[in-house]
Amino acid sequence: MSENILLKAEHIDKRFGITHALNDVSININRGEIRALIGENGSGKSTFCQMLCGIYTIGGGTFTLDGEVLNVHNQVEANRAGVSIIVQEMGTLSGLSVAENIFLGHEEPFMHHGIKDTRAMVREGQRLLDEYGFSNIRAGSMIDNYNFEDRKLVEIVKATYMKPKILVVDETTTALSQNGRLELYKIMDAVRADNRSVIFISHDLGEVLEHSNTISILRDGEYIDTVNASDVNEDDLKRLMVGREIGSAYYRTDYGTKISDEVVLSVKNVTVKGQIYDVSFDLHRGEILGFGGLSECGMHEVGKAVFGASWDREGVVKLSDGTEIRDIPSAIHHSIAYASKDRDNESIILNESIRNNIVLPSLDDLASNHLLSKRKLDKFALENAEKMQTKMANINQFISDLSGGNKQKVVLARWLGKGSDILVLDSPTRGIDVKVKQAIYALMSELTAQGKSIIMISEEIAELLGMSDRIIIMKDGRINGEFMRSEKLTDEDLIAKMV
Amino acid sequence: MAQRENSESRLASFFASDTFKGLLPFIGLVVILAAMYYLTNGRIMQPKRLRLLLSQVYYPMIVATGVFFVMTLGSIDFTEGSTLGVASIVVSVLSFYSIPLAILGGILTGAAIGAVNGFFHVKFKLQSFIVTICTMYLFRGVCAYLTTETAIPASQAIKALDSDNLKTCVTLAVLIVAFFVFRFTRVGNDFKAVGSGETAARFSGVRTDRVKFLAFVAAGALTGLAAFVNVIKVGSITSTAGNQLETQILISLVLGGLPITGGAKVRFSNIIVGTLMYTVLNNGLVMLGFESATQQLIKGIVFLIFVALTIDRKALKVIK
Numbered sequence: 130m131s132e133n134i135l136l137k138a139e140h141i142d143k144r145f146g147i148t149h150a151l152n153d154v155s156i157n158i159n160r161g162e163i164r165a166l167i168g169e170n171g172s173g174k175s176t177f178c179q180m181l182c183g184i185y186t187i188g189g190g191t192f193t194l195d196g197e198v199l200n201v202h203n204q205v206e207a208n209r210a211g212v213s214i215i216v217q218e219m220g221t222l223s224g225l226s227v228a229e230n231i232f233l234g235h236e237e238p239f240m241h242h243g244i245k246d247t248r249a250m251v252r253e254g255q256r257l258l259d260e261y262g263f264s265n266i267r268a269g270s271m272i273d274n275y276n277f278e279d280r281k282l283v284e285i286v287k288a289t290y291m292k293p294k295i296l297v298v299d300e301t302t303t304a305l306s307q308n309g310r311l312e313l314y315k316i317m318d319a320v321r322a323d324n325r326s327v328i329f330i331s332h333d334l335g336e337v338l339e340h341s342n343t344i345s346i347l348r349d350g351e352y353i354d355t356v357n358a359s360d361v362n363e364d365d366l367k368r369l370m371v372g373r374e375i376g377s378a379y380y381r382t383d384y385g386t387k388i389s390d391e392v393v394l395s396v397k398n399v400t401v402k403g404q405i406y407d408v409s410f411d412l413h414r415g416e417i418l419g420f421g422g423l424s425e426c427g428m429h430e431v432g433k434a435v436f437g438a439s440w441d442r443e444g445v446v447k448l449s450d451g452t453e454i455r456d457i458p459s460a461i462h463h464s465i466a467y468a469s470k471d472r473d474n475e476s477i478i479l480n481e482s483i484r485n486n487i488v489l490p491s492l493d494d495l496a497s498n499h500l501l502s503k504r505k506l507d508k509f510a511l512e513n514a515e516k517m518q519t520k521m522a523n524i525n526q527f528i529s530d531l532s533g534g535n536k537q538k539v540v541l542a543r544w545l546g547k548g549s550d551i552l553v554l555d556s557p558t559r560g561i562d563v564k565v566k567q568a569i570y571a572l573m574s575e576l577t578a579q580g581k582s583i584i585m586i587s588e589e590i591a592e593l594l595g596m597s598d599r600i601i602i603m604k605d606g607r608i609n610g611e612f613m614r615s616e617k618l619t620d621e622d623l624i625a626k627m628v
Numbered sequence: 629m630a631q632r633e634n635s636e637s638r639l640a641s642f643f644a645s646d647t648f649k650g651l652l653p654f655i656g657l658v659v660i661l662a663a664m665y666y667l668t669n670g671r672i673m674q675p676k677r678l679r680l681l682l683s684q685v686y687y688p689m690i691v692a693t694g695v696f697f698v699m700t701l702g703s704i705d706f707t708e709g710s711t712l713g714v715a716s717i718v719v720s721v722l723s724f725y726s727i728p729l730a731i732l733g734g735i736l737t738g739a740a741i742g743a744v745n746g747f748f749h750v751k752f753k754l755q756s757f758i759v760t761i762c763t764m765y766l767f768r769g770v771c772a773y774l775t776t777e778t779a780i781p782a783s784q785a786i787k788a789l790d791s792d793n794l795k796t797c798v799t800l801a802v803l804i805v806a807f808f809v810f811r812f813t814r815v816g817n818d819f820k821a822v823g824s825g826e827t828a829a830r831f832s833g834v835r836t837d838r839v840k841f842l843a844f845v846a847a848g849a850l851t852g853l854a855a856f857v858n859v860i861k862v863g864s865i866t867s868t869a870g871n872q873l874e875t876q877i878l879i880s881l882v883l884g885g886l887p888i889t890g891g892a893k894v895r896f897s898n899i900i901v902g903t904l905m906y907t908v909l910n911n912g913l914v915m916l917g918f919e920s921a922t923q924q925l926i927k928g929i930v931f932l933i934f935v936a937l938t939i940d941r942k943a944l945k946v947i948k
Contacts, residue, residue: 438831461833469831478825478832481892489821489832492814500812527892543832 135160135195135326136181136295142189143176148522148530150176151188154352156345158295161324163317165331165341165358168370169562171520171532173350174330178297181328182214183207195294205234211294213287215301220284221272228254228268231287257290258283262312278309289316296320297328302336303560314340332562334363348372371564379567380595381574384616388598389414392449393582394465394551396435399444404430405606408444412551412584415577419597420586422627427606428586429470432555435584436460436467461490466549468540470556470586476540477528484510484524487543494547513546514539518568534565541572552576555586570596590620602626646893652938653885653901660905660930664912672912679792681911683861686795687712687854689903692877693806694850696899697843699881700810700819702890703749703756705844706764708851708877711741712870713771715855720782720865727786730859735852741767742848746841756844764874775867782859790860798857802850807896819843823890879931880906885938905934 136158143151151173158164166174179185181192183201192199194211201207204214221230228251232239239250254268263282272280281301289296298317302310317327317340331337337344338358346353346369353369391414399408405427412418420428433439435446437460446454454460460467469475477486487510488495495505510524517538521531528539537557544552554573558566573583573596587593593600602610602623610626612618642648664672671677691708698705715737722730741763748759774780810816818839821829830836859865884902887893909930913923 436831457830458833458835467831474825474827475831476828478821478828478892481821481824485817485821485824485892489817489829489834492817496814499814501814501817502812 133159137193138177138181138190139193140190141177141180141187141192143173143180143185144188145530150350151180152350153190154347154350155190156352156355158326158328159343160326161321162342163321163327163329163340165329165337165344166347167331167334167337167344167366168347168353169532169564170534170560171349172347172370172562174347175299176350177347178214178299178328178330181207181295182212182297184214208234208291208293212297213289213291213293213295214297214299215281215284215288216299221280221287223273225272226251226268227258227266227270227272227275227283230272230283231257231268231290233287235291257286261286261316278305281305281309282312285313285316289320292323292325293320294325295328296325297330299330300332300560302331302333310336332560334366337366338363346370367563370562380570380592384614386598386614388416394435394449395445395447396431397445397447399431399434399442399446401430401434401439401442404439405434405603408434408603408608410601410608412582414582415580416598417573417577417583417585417596419593419600420584420603421588421590421593421600421623422603422609424588426603426627428603429555430606431603432467432469432553432584432586435551435553436465438467461547461549462493464548464550465553466490466544466547466551467553468537468544468555468557470559472533472536472540472559477536479527479529481528482525483514483519483521483528483531483539486528486539487513487524487546490543491547509546513542516545517542517572534561537561537569538565541569550581551584552581553584553586556588557585558587558589558592590623593623594618594620604628649938650885650895653883653898653905656883656934656938657901657905657908660908660912664908664915668912668915672908672915677911677915681907682792683795684911685903685907686799687857687861688873688876688880688907689799689899690802690854690857691851691873692880692899692903693802694847695877696806696881696886696894696896697810697819698756698847699886699888700823700890700894701840701843702823702888703840703843704760704878704888705745705847706757706760706874706878707741707745707767708847709870709873710764710767710771711738711848711851712855712858712873713865713867714741714767714774715852716859716862716865716869717771717774717780719786719855719859720780723783723786723859727789730786731853731856734855734859735849738852738855739845739849742845742851743841745848746844749844750837750841771869772867775865775869779864779866781864786859787863795857795860798853802853803900806899810896815839815842820890820892820894823894824892876906883931883934883938 134157138154138156141151141154154173154177166177168174176185180187183203183206199210199212201210207213222233231254232250236245239246251269258264258266258268263286266275266279266283272283275283298313301313305313317329320327329337329341341358343355344358344361344366345355346366348370392411393414394412397409400406408431420431422428430439434442435454437446437454437456448454448463452463454463454465473479484507488506491509492501495501495509507524514521514524519538519542520535528536531539557569561569577583585596598614600612600623601608604627612622691712695705695708715734718737719730719734722733745760745763748754749756818829818834821832821834822836822839826836858869880902881898882888882902883905884898884900885895886898886902909927913926918926
């Protein structure tokens, strides 16, 4: 039995300041298996893998790979030891060619007396790309010429061509289309067939059950259990992740609720060159208006246009009282809130405290005679952070320390505090775990019950179907279909309008 | 045994904490003061010496207060020296007509130069250090041109104002008002927000362009006010007025603990601690009788050591 163990992780521990990210975690991974690692945001799964791959220093404990203790300080050393990783966000470097990216840190075979043989490198890179079936990517081109998805494919080649003993796939699939996913699954299967192993991190439990052999669960930095994929279903996994039963009320369950006739916001003939063309719609009081489409369809720009954040917008965005929204300050002043898909850059100031992030849009309301009182700001921030049940040490903690779900809670807390009546939520549950997702859906229902209106832009069809009163589907920057909430509405109906 | 380990780790975590890092500049100031006290056998603390030391603090501190706002944004301003030169000329010339007019003229001149910087930085989206290096040459040129024939004298009336009381009052007033703006107003908060993350600040309703423009105008205006204090002291303006002031201010603020990236970790005390540190070191070296070449050398070494020891590396990781 023990001979079959490829990786032994013993008493792995990691702290970030006051946060105990991983607490004495021990996991064994066998040869020739795909091991899924699941848990909510902040449960420590990425931290675990990043220590394994030398991205973080190991806080405590040891990794033993193939009988040898791993002692790596960066990704290149980890690669040499037989561990490689495909990360969640962009993992390729701009300004280098595709081949240079693939062989980054492993250039020696192409070096002759300190001079790089670019042609040989490109040739070898192309050979690998062809072998993987990615011939449309040219090894000699700059990586910048390719889109996010192709760059992910390059990263996959980079991580796997040297046949690592352990391949870590850290939430890569969210960035990939269906085709890209299939390619990745194929490669994972190939690693397994070669009696090597894959550690597979994903929030998509369906995908986890389908493609892994065994599943290890982490919760709040602690190891919970390892189960066979064939013995469990999604609900079992959710329960293990959260530690209690997840209620069935995940999405809304009401159908046939009448939408109010009162229009709170109307968008007329809005065009943003290169993004959206001639978009017109009305938003009613108390409704959730869903926007869906493929990722390049322009729906994200609609949110920005409503919020006055588009650089060069034509057309009119008008409130019921005739006020026109032209820029962000006037949008905020007139009670419009916006949570961006690009949470870390556009929604929150990463290098600031939770407190300052929450009070920022409300400073004018909180000032008396143009003066701000620290006590008043503290109280405001604490109240709203607590209303959202944000998991934090205190309000002065930097927001960069928080997990994705908690960051989103802070974003919502600031707009709750501002008391905005119209909320534009772009991908509100992107990269967020089940528990927080449920809380966000509950909050949305609560807000609409209070008469507030929500524009929800989402890449998840289930979310659109489950939460929206009305769904607008976009294609190539234009509105291509509209659906009312109905039990009969299916994925296929929406997809038909998307493609 | 376990207890001892615990207290050791607590000590270690204290040294790694933000509180301790925030204290480092203060510790640096005390160390420099103590060293100078020791090396000069206490002479540096003589009332006469202290007066001299203070007289060198006034105008750099006023200028540093303005630059502080620019650096809170994560930007940089290299024009202080040349602005001080041009504004001093304006103050000197106007001082023959009326003192209030001279003060106002100085401030407006500075503000106008700041507005030029801000305009190019904001409208043309040029990085601030590029813009201000260009305008530094431009206004240094103006200053040199106006003073080629002869030094520009100021009126006796303005020179008669030279008293520590007045200069202390002006400096304190600037510090108090700036502190108020920084700490208790929306604008002060906006400076920090832009420094911490410009895009997110914009999406939170901060008028980022306006805020940036304002910071440069404020830096210019305060330098213009400092020109008044400078004219009182020196009485006539030559082409070297304010030479290298910008680097002095920059290094003062960095010594005072101001993160070069600006943003959340900026503290108002950075201005005071940094300017004092620079001045004490400068004066101490003069008192110790070093030649100016040697002084430069020692200053360079001390700065390097201090910056290496005290700078907050975490803040440097933020890419702008």
